[in-house]
Amino acid sequence: NAGVTQTPKFQVLKTGQSMTLQCAQDMNHEYMSWYRQDPGMGLRLIHYSVGAGITDQGEVPNGYNVSRSTTEDFPLRLLSAAPSQTSVYFCASSEHPSGLTYNEQFFGPGTRLTVL
Amino acid sequence: SQKIEQNSEALNIQEGKTATLTCNYTNYSPAYLQWYRQDPGRGPVFLLLIRENEKEKRKERLKVTFDTTLKQSLFHITASQPADSATYLCALDPPGSQGNLIFGKGTKLSVKP
Numbered sequence: 001n002a003g004v005t006q007t008p009k010f011q012v013l014k015t016g017q018s019m020t021l022q023c024a025q026d027m028n029h030e031y032m033s034w035y036r037q038d039p040g041m042g043l044r045l046i047h048y049s050v051g052a053g054i055t056d057q058g059e060v061p062n063g064y065n066v067s068r069s070t071t072e073d074f075p076l077r078l079l080s081a082a083p084s085q086t087s088v089y090f091c092a093s094s095e096h097p098s099g100l101t102y103n104e105q106f107f108g109p110g111t112r113l114t115v116l
Numbered sequence: 117s118q119k120i121e122q123n124s125e126a127l128n129i130q131e132g133k134t135a136t137l138t139c140n141y142t143n144y145s146p147a148y149l150q151w152y153r154q155d156p157g158r159g160p161v162f163l164l165l166i167r168e169n170e171k172e173k174r175k176e177r178l179k180v181t182f183d184t185t186l187k188q189s190l191f192h193i194t195a196s197q198p199a200d201s202a203t204y205l206c207a208l209d210p211p212g213s214q215g216n217l218i219f220g221k222g223t224k225l226s227v228k229p
Contacts, residue, residue, distance in 0.1 A: 004159075031215040042221035043160070043205070050214050058216065090159050094215060104150060105217065107159030 001026050006091050006108035013081040013115045021076040021111050023091030030096035032074040033058070033105070034066065036087040043090065049074055050096055081115045088112050119143070120208055122220040129196055130228055137191040137223045139206035145184045146208035151191050154203045154222065163204075164191075196227045 007022045025032065033048035035058075045058030049068040063085060065077040074093075078085060089112075092105040119142045129135050139149070148167045152160035166173045166182045166189065173180045179192040193200050203224045207217040 033216065035219075040221065043219040045216055045218075048214070048216055056214075092159075096215060104162035104165060105160075107161070110157075110159050 003027065004091055004093055004106050004108035006089075006111050008111060009109065010112050011114070013078070013113065015082060015115060017081050019078050019081065021078070021089055021091075021113075023074045023076065023108060024072050025074075025091075025093040025106070026072065027093065027106065028071060029093035029106070030071065031105075032068065032091065032093045034064070034074070034076045035090045035092065036060065036085075037090060037110075038087050046076065046089075078113075083115045086113060086115045120206065120218050120220045122204075122206060122223045124223050125221070126224045126226070128226045128228065131197060133196055135193040135196045135200070135225055135227070137204050137206075137225065139189040139191065139220055141187050141208055144211055145187065146210075148209060149180075149182055149189045150207045150217065151178075151180055151189075152205040152207060152219075154205060160205055193225075196225075198227050198229050201225055201227050 004025045030051045034046040035043040037043050044060050046064050047066040049055045052068050052071050055066050055068055068074050088110050090110050091108040094105045095103045121140045123138045150165045151163045154160040164180045166180045177194045181190045203222040205219050205222045207219045210218050
C-alpha cells in the first residue's frame with residue numbers, strides 16, 4: 001500500500017493563478033480531509049469528506065474548493081491564489097468513524113505552496 | 117469554541133530521561149484524544165488514542181493519560197533517545213465531529229545525547 005499520496009511536493013504560484021493539489025489513498029478509507037499548517041497556527045481543517053459525493057467545510061474553507069467523485073481521490077482547488085495561502089498542505093484519510101470506534105488519521109507527505 | 121493547548125512550544129531533555137508533554141483543552145470533554153508525531157518536512161504520524169473512559173494507555177516506551185476532571189492529557193516517553201526528537205501533536209474531536217480533529221500547535225521535543 002502506498003498510503004496517502006500528494007502531488008506536487010512543491011509549488012510556486014503567482015497571485016491570481018489557480019491550481020489543483022492532488023491527494024489519493026489506496027486504503028479504501030471513507031473519510032478524507034485537507035489541512036493547512038502554518039508556523040504558530042498548527043493544523044487547520046480546510047475541507048473534509050465522509051464519502052464519495054459528500055464534502056463539507058472545515059475551519060478555513062475560503063478560497064478553496066473540493067470534490068470527491070471517487071473513494072480514492074480528494075483534490076483541493078485553489079481558485080485564485082493569494083499570498084495568504086502560502087502554507088504547507090496536508091491531506092489525510094481515515095476509516096469513517098462509526099459509533100465510538102474512532103480511528104487514527106493517515107497523513108500524506110504534504111505540499112509546500114508559495115504564492116508570490 | 118473548543119480550544120486545545122499544548123503548554124510548551126519546546127522541551128529539551130537529556131537522553132535516558134522521561135519526557136512529559138502536556139495537552140489541555142477547554143469547554144466540552146472529547147470522546148477521545150490522539151497523539152501524533154511529526155518530523156520536519158513530513159506529515160504527522162499517529163501514535164496513540166485514548167478514550168474518555170480510559171485513564172491510561174501504553175505502547176512500548178510511550179504512555180498517555182487522560183484526566184477529564186482536569187481536562188488534560190499527559191504524554192510520556194520513557195528512556196528517551198535522540199531519535200525521539202520531533203514535534204508531538206495532540207488532537208481531539210470537536211462537538212458534532214464526523215471524524216474531524218482539532219489539533220494543538222505541538223511541542224517540539226529535543227533529546228540531547
